Amino acid sequence: MDVLLKEILEIKSVSGDESKISSFLLDFILKRRSSWKVSPEIYSGEEFHDNILLVFGKPKTAAFAHMDTVGFTSRYENQLVPVGGPEIGDGVWLQGSDQVGPIRCMAYEKDGNIFHDFPRGIQRGTLLSFEQRIISDNEMLQAAYLDNRLGMYALLKACEDLTDGIIVFSTYEEHGGGAMPFLVRFIYENWGIKNGLVADVTWITDGIHFNKGPVVSLRDSFIPRKKFLERILETADASGVPYQMEVEAHGGSDGREIQLSPYPIDWCFIGIAEENPHTPYEKASLADLADMIKLYRYLMQNL
Template sequence: MELLKQLCQVHAPAGNEVLMKEFILDYVEKNKANWKVQPEVIHGEEFQDCLMLVFGKPRTAIFAHMDSIGFTVKYDREIVKIGGPRTKHRYALVGKDSQGEIECEMDVPEGSEKYYYKFDREIDRGTELVFKCDFRQSDEFVQSCYMDNRLGCWNALKVAETLEDGIICFSSWEEHGGGTVRYLGKYIYEHYGVRQALISDITWVTDGVKHGKGVAISMRDRGIPRRTYINRVIDLARESGVDFQLEVEDAGGSDGNELQSSPYPFDWCFVGAPEDNVHTPDEKVHRHDIQCMLSLYKYLMLKL
């Protein structure tokens, strides 16, 4: 879990994913010699802060978003949300501005719909603040801020170790409306003919999806993927012997929704471990579900 801990500590709120991109590029460069297949690494200004790893003759793409939720400093010590973070009085926030490192507290006045920071000086407006990382492990659980979606990125990087044919796309902005998956999808469709995807992201513990019961395969959320493809993924999951749960929701979304609304005929399926304490500093995932997520991805990328 050391890699996951490092990922959770990288400052990369939506719109400023550059440090996560650099971390992943450095990790790939240092570790790819030990992987089964050496990928082509694709990045550059035309892809903004996204990157792709292309292995062999790809048939399927994995999408994992690099960004996190957070806050932007406004005026008069007010902060505004990046994405949908939960707010609570005295949550610890960290960041950096022109005057140096920042560690402050969230101030949520009773009855107010606005949020503020408490710090011993004014913070530069436009500065991004994120939850302070407190990475914890037990025999059953891993807990930290930003398991969504640093765990999805961890999963993709672990799949990369043995992947022979496939594409891994690390995307941006997912937590705050998206915007990169459409051009990433365009590129891989036009250059490699790939039109099916798995979404390596983290879902929620709900009445129907529990800790320790396996990875969740989402049959629908706010978006409804093509049933033929979903059925194929479920059949392969049953064939794999890996523990999984079926999720059916009417809200929430992911990079899959952007693929579906693109002008390209992509099939997609969200496959991810469930977490509790969503969008807080205390996101919590069961170790068994993490292992099931990784095992199922390896099987699906081999069979799809």
């Protein structure tokens, strides 16, 4: 497995606490951008909170990948409050730290609430996330937080030979959004961007399978504009990269924030399918990941 992917899988970033992964990405980008085909302008810092925008050449298309993950916030009387929609199962370990020290505990449900079994009280507001255990061979990858480390990784790889486009690493996607409105405004008002691609993770279902390529979502709980979808599919066909088409009634992504914005930006979710979402055992195909990178490289240059 690629060292970069392993490194970003190990960094905790529950929604609202993305500063560590943002700092890692920024450091990586500053070190690597001189070796990329085009060295991008970088927009980051306190005025962008923990979000990062990379602007290459004369962009027409922006691609978005969120940096945050699901997790838990400690409350009172050993209670935990979910951040996003984490799934709790038997034998699931959580990790974090407060001012007293490191924390490793299990979560369990009782009477409709979630509790931890740590032997002492955890300071209020402490964020906990799934303990990471990465299992990989030449075909499959299993770990916590493939959602959305795989989207981030795919866009970082696409940066290597991107000449024109905008790459956005966003925050807060797992817990109601919040960063996208000002990011969308910034890229539209400064570069007139009208094409948006969302690099995220979807699910294996009865119609979506491993090793069949990345997934182009024709709809989830929101519906992209059909005229734009037709352009996406035509361009994807021209790329020669295998892909799957998804139709779902539920779920969402940063595409929701683009559609609800006051700006005329088309969007489409294009991501990788996984099993066991929002658990420590998310599982995806490495071949699908490789094809997702190829497809993004082609779409960013040819839409």
